Amino acid sequence: MNGILRDTIAELIDRKILYVFLGITVIAVMVVAATSSVDLRVQVTGPGDFSGDSPSLFVESAIVKLIGGFLSLLIFLAAMASASLVPNMLEKGRADFYLTKPLSRGSILLKKYSAIWLTYGGIVLASGLIVYLVAALVHRTADLRIAYLFGVSLINLSIWFSITVAVGVLTRSTPMAIMAAFIVWVAQTILAGHEAIGEFIGSTAWKHVIDGLYYVLPKPSALFDQATGLCVGRPIEDWIPLPTSLLFALAMLAFAVTVLKRKEF
Amino acid sequence: MNIVEVNNLTKIYDSHSPRGGVVALDRVSLQIQTGEIFGLLGPNGAGKTTLFKLLLGLLTPSSGEVQLCGHAVAEPLSRLKVGYLPENPRFPGYHAGTTLLALTGRLHGVSQLEIKARIPLLLQLVDMEKWADTKIRKYSKGMVQRIGLAQCLMADPELLLLDEPTDGIDPVGKVEFRQIFLRLKSEGRTVVLNSHLLSEVELAADRVGILNRGRLVKIDSVEALTSKRSQFEIEADLGDELIDIASEMGTKLFLSAQKLVVELRHEEDINFVIDQLRAKRIRIRSVKPLRVSLEQSFFETITEVPQGLA
Numbered sequence: 073m074n075g076i077l078r079d080t081i082a083e084l085i086d087r088k089i090l091y092v093f094l095g096i097t098v099i100a101v102m103v104v105a106a107t108s109s110v111d112l113r114v115q116v117t118g119p120g121d122f123s124g125d126s127p128s129l130f131v132e133s134a135i136v137k138l139i140g141g142f143l144s145l146l147i148f149l150a151a152m153a154s155a156s157l158v159p160n161m162l163e164k165g166r167a168d169f170y171l172t173k174p175l176s177r178g179s180i181l182l183k184k185y186s187a188i189w190l191t192y193g194g195i196v197l198a199s200g201l202i203v204y205l206v207a208a209l210v211h212r213t214a215d216l217r218i219a220y221l222f223g224v225s226l227i228n229l230s231i232w233f234s235i236t237v238a239v240g241v242l243t244r245s246t247p248m249a250i251m252a253a254f255i256v257w258v259a260q261t262i263l264a265g266h267e268a269i270g271e272f273i274g275s276t277a278w279k280h281v282i283d284g285l286y287y288v289l290p291k292p293s294a295l296f297d298q299a300t301g302l303c304v305g306r307p308i309e310d311w312i313p314l315p316t317s318l319l320f321a322l323a324m325l326a327f328a329v330t331v332l333k334r335k336e337f
Numbered sequence: 338m339n340i341v342e343v344n345n346l347t348k349i350y351d352s353h354s355p356r357g358g359v360v361a362l363d364r365v366s367l368q369i370q371t372g373e374i375f376g377l378l379g380p381n382g383a384g385k386t387t388l389f390k391l392l393l394g395l396l397t398p399s400s401g402e403v404q405l406c407g408h409a410v411a412e413p414l415s416r417l418k419v420g421y422l423p424e425n426p427r428f429p430g431y432h433a434g435t436t437l438l439a440l441t442g443r444l445h446g447v448s449q450l451e452i453k454a455r456i457p458l459l460l461q462l463v464d465m466e467k468w469a470d471t472k473i474r475k476y477s478k479g480m481v482q483r484i485g486l487a488q489c490l491m492a493d494p495e496l497l498l499l500d501e502p503t504d505g506i507d508p509v510g511k512v513e514f515r516q517i518f519l520r521l522k523s524e525g526r527t528v529v530l531n532s533h534l535l536s537e538v539e540l541a542a543d544r545v546g547i548l549n550r551g552r553l554v555k556i557d558s559v560e561a562l563t564s565k566r567s568q569f570e571i572e573a574d575l576g577d578e579l580i581d582i583a584s585e586m587g588t589k590l591f592l593s594a595q596k597l598v599v600e601l602r603h604e605e606d607i608n609f610v611i612d613q614l615r616a617k618r619i620r621i622r623s624v625k626p627l628r629v630s631l632e633q634s635f636f637e638t639i640t641e642v643p644q645g646l647a
Contacts, residue, residue, distance in 0.1 A: 075443030079429065086431030086472075165427030172393045173444040174417040337395040 076180070080157065080187035089153045090195070093146065097199040100142050101206050108210040135207045136303040139218060143200045143225045144296065150192040151232035155249040157188055158240030167337045178329040185237050185325060192233075193226050200225065217303045224299035228292040231317050234324035235290075241328045241335070260289050290317035340496050340527045341369035341392065346401035348387050348551075361387040363551040364401070369529060369544075371495070374522050376538035376559070377531045378635055379548035385531045386424055388548070389500050393421055406495060417445065420489030424500040424531075426481060430474030434465055434484045437473060438491050445492035452491075459487040462517065464510075478505030486514065490521075497521065500531045515541050539563065539631035549639045562634040568627035569607050571597040574620045582610065598627070 084090060161170055161184060170180055200222060208214040232253055239245075239252040262269075266286040270279045291313035298308050346365045352358040362384045369375045379385050390396040391403055394410045408415035428437055435456055442452035460466045463483040473481065482505050489497050503511045511534075518528050518541045532538050538545060539559055546556040555562070567587070575594055582589045586609065587601035599610055607624065614621055 075440055078443070079432075079440050082436060083429065083431050163427065165423060165425055166429060168393075168395060168421070168423040169426065169428055170444075171395060172416055172419070172421045172423075173441075174413045174415075174419075174446070175444065176413045179413075334397075336397060337390070 076183040077187040077190065080184065080191050083157065083160075084191055087153075092149065092153070093195050093199055096145070096149070097202055100199075100203045104138065104203055104207045105210060107207075133304050135204070135211065135213065136218065136221065136300055138207065139200060139204050140221055140296065140300050140303075142203055143196065143221060146196040146199055147225055147228050147232065147292075150196055150229060151236060151253050152250055154188045154192055154233060155236040155240065155253065156246035158184060158237050159244045159246045159249065162241065162244050162332075162335075162337075164337075171337060177332045181237070181241065181329055181332050182325070185233060185328075188233050188237070189226075189230055193229050196225055196229065197222055215303070217305075220299040220302040221296075224295050227295060227314075227317070231290045231292050231321045234321035234328075238324040238328040238331075241332050256289060257292075259285065260291050261293055263289060264291065264294055287312070287316055288320065290320040292317065338371045339368040340371045340406055341367065341375075341529070342402070342404040343367040343388075343392075344402045346388075346391060346403060347399045348384070348391060348396060349399045352399055360551050362391070365548075365551075365553045367546060367553060367556065369527060371527055372522060372525045373543045374518055374528045374530065374541050376542035376545040377529060377548065378535065378538060378545055378631075380639060382550075383548040384551045385548055386500060389421075389423075389498055389529075389531060392498060393419070418492065418495040420492060420494035420497045422482070422485045422489050422497075422499045422502055424504070426485045428473050428481065428485070428488070430472060432473055433471055434460060434469045434473065434476075434487070437484060438488055441488040441491040447492055455491060455493075459490055462490070463487045464513065479507060479510060482506055483510070486517070494526065496527045496529070498529050498531075501533065502530065503532065503534060503537060511537060535632040535635055536630070545631065547635060547638045555638045559631060563628045563631055564626055567602065567604055568598065568600045569610070569624060570627050571599070571610070571614070571624050572622040573597065573614060574622075575614075576619075578617055578619060580610075580613065586610075 158181075161167065171177060173180070175183075204218055235253045235256055236249040239249040243249070263282065263286040266282050269282055273279050273282065294310075294313040295317060298310075298313065302308065344366050346362055346367075347360070348362040349358040349360050365384075365388065377385050377388065387396065391398055392405055392410060393416065403410045405415040406418055429440075432440060438456045438459060439452050442455065447455070456469075457466070460469050463486050465480065465483050465487065468476065468480060468484075473484065476484065482502060486499070486502060489499070503514050506514060515537065518530070521528055522543075528541075530538055530542060542559050544556065544558050545562055547554050568590070572595060575592065575597060577594070580589065580592060580597060582599055582601075585602070586606050587599055589597070590600055591598035597610075597614075599607075601607060601610070611621065611624065
């Protein structure tokens, strides 16, 4: 694990991805710092969704939404930035270097996946924490429930990486890995409204297909919404997204390992 | 003890295609002993690289068995004490020489202490100390080969599989590499060389296997492949003497005032030729068996029509 992890970090540093995350974090910190002059509590008395809430809840909710949006952006960037790691590792000439070591192919792939998750997960957490701490200091409000957002960010990263890794192994193509992640993102966004879609579909068979797809595909957006709700005290009403998403990620990894074991280099 | 055991190994690419696929290796059997330098020769497409990849588990055999260091190649343990330099290696360019060696060590489970101790020695061995901290993407082809050889040695291997190791290496470097191979042999390691440079193999290898069209058509010692045991060159003060060789004994290939070349049916008949010269009171300066180059032997072998293909 140590070798592959260090190798992944070396590649990350070399590709200057860290600078991108650093730049975005600096911009986010500046934006948060700029909100210090805005007296958010004034708006509580005015019309809007938060008229019934206490001032501190409104500030917390705004920070949760800001951190949530920021983390979503980081997750998106991490998924895109890491999509090339497995195809690069398996390219002609370089695959020989990794696959001729005394490690099983499954072990190499799972170590690579874990290394990607740890490396990019670490960056996302660090950037998110910096921005949250600045926001908490500026607005003098902090709530440990923000950890739900960070936790779900790591879960979502594991889901997106399982897709890019599996497609990367299957096709050895970075664009294909990115496209697959994007397609899943679009599909899960559409399928979030599977019940409403079902209302417009006459055929029962198609309704079952739509429902089936909803349960099979991961639901990172729904997970993120649930975590945002938990941060402001809303309980989880539907537990389907978490287990089905984790199962999907596990299935993708199992598929990737099976494909890699059968591949010839 | 055999460090490499190959039995009836066949590899057919695209075996499910309607045309029946391409036979890259056809029932190859081969044993390589511990501590020898073995040269694998063959024209392009003969199956040399396919054989290497099968030995390392990069390809799956269509049939047959392969064992490395006493383990079936499907077991990762078979590669624990194996160093491999692929043809046209593409090491991660974001690594420098030292970090690549460290990564190789870690992937082989070498301790951090040993890694630190071995890196400077290996860099010195392949003459890359000066470029140790330069990114591999900036290396020339020869430098990549040098660092490639060093990474092969990182795990203190018992077996080295080197695919075109001197490709891109200058003539001085080639000599250095040959000396390294001989040193590795003297340390009891086994080196398998896959090379197009026959002269290089001739100088370094103990035994040679010649692959042609996926078949192992010859396997023998370099000595046996390069000596024409029935041909002798005799340097002597022959003057105008007429030397006759009985037709049942052999033929006279060349005769001058200083030299006689004969081809004999039986090696031991050289004694009769020497006796004949001595009887004529001719002073003999030297008698030596004639050798052919490995290149000549190789061409003779691969131009022979294999049985079953005629």
